[in-house]
Amino acid sequence: MLLYGRNPVLEALRDGRVGEVLVARGVEESFVAELKAAVGESGVRVRFAPRIELDQLAGTTAHQGVMAEVEDLAWATVDDILDRAEARGEELLIVLLDGITDPRNFGAIIRSAEVLGAHGVVVEERRSAPLSPVVAKTAAGATSYLPVAQTKNLPRLIDALKEDRVWVYGAAGESAQDVTRTDFSGRVALVIGAEGEGLRRLVREKCDVLVGIPTRGQVDSLNASVAAGILIHEVMRGRTGK
Known part of the structure; x- marks a missing residue:
């Protein structure tokens, strides 16, 4: 599943559910630093791409410049x-x-x-x-x-x-x-x-x-x-x- 938005992606990284992160070129450096700190030594790949690519993948411009490929959200009981x-x-x-x-x-x-x-x-x-x-x-x-x-x-x-x-x-x-x-x-x-x-x-x-x-x-x-x-x-x- 593709997840977008800064807080959701950061929390998914901390939860260990991310396979790859896609970041829009031009995103402010402070957020990139926060993102890399969350990635840490997990081996998760961070790829930079034109913002229009994220627009097309998300089907919206409200992705805040970051997306991640994550495991599907699971229902609890x-x-x-x-x-x-x-x-x-x-x-x-x-x-x-x-x-x-x-x-x-x-x-x-x-x-x-x-x-x-x-x-x-x-x-x-x-x-x-x-x-x-x-x-x-x-x-x-x-x-x-x-x-x-x-x-x-x-x-x-x-x-x-x-x-x-x-x-x-x-x-x-x-x-x-x-x-x-x-x-x-x-x-x-x-x-x-x-x-x-x-x-x-x-x-x-x-x-x-x-x-x-x-x-x-x-x-x-x-x-x-x-x-x-x-x-x-x-x-x-x-x-x-x-």
């Missing part, structure tokens, strides 16, 4: 996410995505989940964007650190999590329960629905609590990835008491 929380001695925070098919939203949610301290993200197999270069670039390297898993049936997974003493909170803009006044102690699954459509009826019904973000503007909804970031932050803020 739900058990990997549960084990991660247990190994850290932390209360679980798992983010479930119901129909997030836009790769940029998907990548942005992965990035927010990793930065803010969630233990992993789960998507339904047939209702999600794939783990693609666009997802990896938008995630800015977070795919190297955060487990991202698939499930065949999200409602069944919710049932299994509830049997395992996990409280399930669904994001619903019209919900009467203010997320800033919600107690997120214990093991938590946070469910984010598709932009525009929200959560499917069956998924909503499986949630223990529906929460919403208080807004003050004239526009009545947030981008799915922005909403996810706010909700994850509120869960963690409630736990730390800050």
Whole structure:
């Protein structure tokens, strides 16, 4: 798989998943030095090429002057996410995505989940964007650190999590329960629905609590990835008491 973007390529190098790096001629020397430091003595080949070659390979000009040939991004398992929380001695925070098919939203949610301290993200197999270069670039390297898993049936997974003493909170803009006044102690699954459509009826019904973000503007909804970031932050803020 071809991966592009500076942070994703640097993280892939540190993760040992890179076969070759392609750099656009004219990229600033400070970044080239950072790149070579990440390559180190790994033997990864660094090749310089005209920027138009990167444009053509990436199918976009948003590659930031660097691309890498890497191993395909691998799906984790739900058990990997549960084990991660247990190994850290932390209360679980798992983010479930119901129909997030836009790769940029998907990548942005992965990035927010990793930065803010969630233990992993789960998507339904047939209702999600794939783990693609666009997802990896938008995630800015977070795919190297955060487990991202698939499930065949999200409602069944919710049932299994509830049997395992996990409280399930669904994001619903019209919900009467203010997320800033919600107690997120214990093991938590946070469910984010598709932009525009929200959560499917069956998924909503499986949630223990529906929460919403208080807004003050004239526009009545947030981008799915922005909403996810706010909700994850509120869960963690409630736990730390800050």
